[in-house]
Amino acid sequence: MTKIAAEPLSALRARTSYKWQTYPADVLPLFVAEMDYPLAEPVQQAIIGRVLASDTGYIAGPEPVAAAFSGYAGRAWGWDVAAGDVRTTTDVSVAIVECLRQAVPVDGSVVITPPVYPPFFELPPEADASVVEVPLLLTGTGWKLDLPQLERAFARGAEALLLCSPHNPLGLVHSAESLRAVADLSVKYGVAVISDEIHAPLTYEAGAFTPYLSVSENAREFGICVTAASKAWNIAGTKCALMVAQSDRMRLQLDSMPAEVPARTSILGLHGTAAAYNDGGPWLGDVLEALAANRSLLGELLAAELPGVIYRPPSAGYLAWLDFRGLGWADPAAVAMERARVALEPGQRFGRQGTGFARLNFACSPEVLAEAVARLAAAAVL
Numbered sequence: 001m002t003k004i005a006a007e008p009l010s011a012l013r014a015r016t017s018y019k020w021q022t023y024p025a026d027v028l029p030l031f032v033a034e035m036d037y038p039l040a041e042p043v044q045q046a047i048i049g050r051v052l053a054s055d056t057g058y059i060a061g062p063e064p065v066a067a068a069f070s071g072y073a074g075r076a077w078g079w080d081v082a083a084g085d086v087r088t089t090t091d092v093s094v095a096i097v098e099c100l101r102q103a104v105p106v107d108g109s110v111v112i113t114p115p116v117y118p119p120f121f122e123l124p125p126e127a128d129a130s131v132v133e134v135p136l137l138l139t140g141t142g143w144k145l146d147l148p149q150l151e152r153a154f155a156r157g158a159e160a161l162l163l164c165s166p167h168n169p170l171g172l173v174h175s176a177e178s179l180r181a182v183a184d185l186s187v188k189y190g191v192a193v194i195s196d197e198i199h200a201p202l203t204y205e206a207g208a209f210t211p212y213l214s215v216s217e218n219a220r221e222f223g224i225c226v227t228a229a230s231k232a233w234n235i236a237g238t239k240c241a242l243m244v245a246q247s248d249r250m251r252l253q254l255d256s257m258p259a260e261v262p263a264r265t266s267i268l269g270l271h272g273t274a275a276a277y278n279d280g281g282p283w284l285g286d287v288l289e290a291l292a293a294n295r296s297l298l299g300e301l302l303a304a305e306l307p308g309v310i311y312r313p314p315s316a317g318y319l320a321w322l323d324f325r326g327l328g329w330a331d332p333a334a335v336a337m338e339r340a341r342v343a344l345e346p347g348q349r350f351g352r353q354g355t356g357f358a359r360l361n362f363a364c365s366p367e368v369l370a371e372a373v374a375r376l377a378a379a380a381v382l
């Protein structure tokens with residue numbers, strides 16, 4: 001038994017969020033990245049406290065989140081962040097678009113590394129830029145950034161790289177060495193690096209995650225970190241994300257954004273996020289323990305019941321990138337829905353490389369996970 005348990009299905013089905021309202025009750029929803037655990041108590045109390053105080057107006061500034069993140073970054077990763085280098089906005093997607101608007105001219109181009117979180121294909125166009133794809137490489141030891149192809153894209157004139165670190169959907173934690181190489185290339189070609197680190201607190205091995213801006217002076221010169229407590233503490237609906245810059249050049253970009261960008265942060269999100277960074281450590285530790293158990297359980301279940309599916313356990317996060325090509329399922333998410341009543345995220349949404357793959361969210365109870373794999377296994381013999 002892990003210290004934290006997912007809520008029962010009856011309570012989950014009463015949630016009004018996307019995960020629980022999209023499909024009828026016979027479907028097990030393992031698609032969107034929401035978790036099934038009850039919230040961390042300090043986060044709940046912080047939000048409830050503001051509501052009880054009728055303190056639900058506009059934010060007055062990035063405090064108390066800036067100081068809370070500064071403390072958390074130091075404790076979790078040994079990363080020195082001055083509170084003055086932190087700005088807030090609505091959510092990470094908005095942060096990415098606004099950073100791209102600063103760094104990339106209209107009709108410029110932005111590099112992404114598929115297979116990747118589907119909105120990465122849409123956020124650059126929202127900032128009037130096009131997308132250049134430099135797929136990740138699958139090697140004998142796992143996935144990695146394709147540095148020679150990144151350099152080629154930079155040399156051809158891309159103005160920004162949108163990095164997913166850790167990488168959704170693979171749960172890949174980029175090595176400090178590869179991040180340093182990216183930073184050197186970014187300075188050589190004058191390319192901004194927007195590093196989306198929303199999954200970082202969900203890294204399983206302590207010390208494995210390296211914040212991009214911590215790797216070198218070059219990283220800080222052209223890089224911005226965008227992040228939020230929304231994935232690790234499951235508070236996407238409270239709308240608060242952070243942007244961190246640690247050079248004059250990138251601080252200027254943050255300060256050149258319209259005043260509405262920070263003003264759109266939710267005051268409830270601001271306080272919930274500060275509570276997560278300040279006091280949410282023990283809860284996160286329990287959640288990581290439950291997720292690590294499910295990460296192993298999924299491997300065992302697949303090996304026993306669906307050996308044709310290839311699964312590389314993620315190093316961070318609760319998303320499993322499953323290769324169904326061995327089963328001959330062209331669109332595994334469609335088959336899973338139709339034959340097994342299990343909702344998965346279709347692999348092709350993550351880029352062409354995702355054809356024959358699907359993403360499964362294992363932040364659920366072990367029973368739901370086992371039931372989902374059993375249903376998929378039954379579908380495979382139909």
Ligand SMILES: Cc1ncc(COP(=O)(O)O)c(C=O)c1O
Nearest residue numbers: 033091092093117168198228236
């Ligand atoms: C890599 C990545 N970035 C951003 C987001 C979305 O963040 P937000 O809800 O803050 O826009 C997600 C959500 O799953 C994600 O996986």
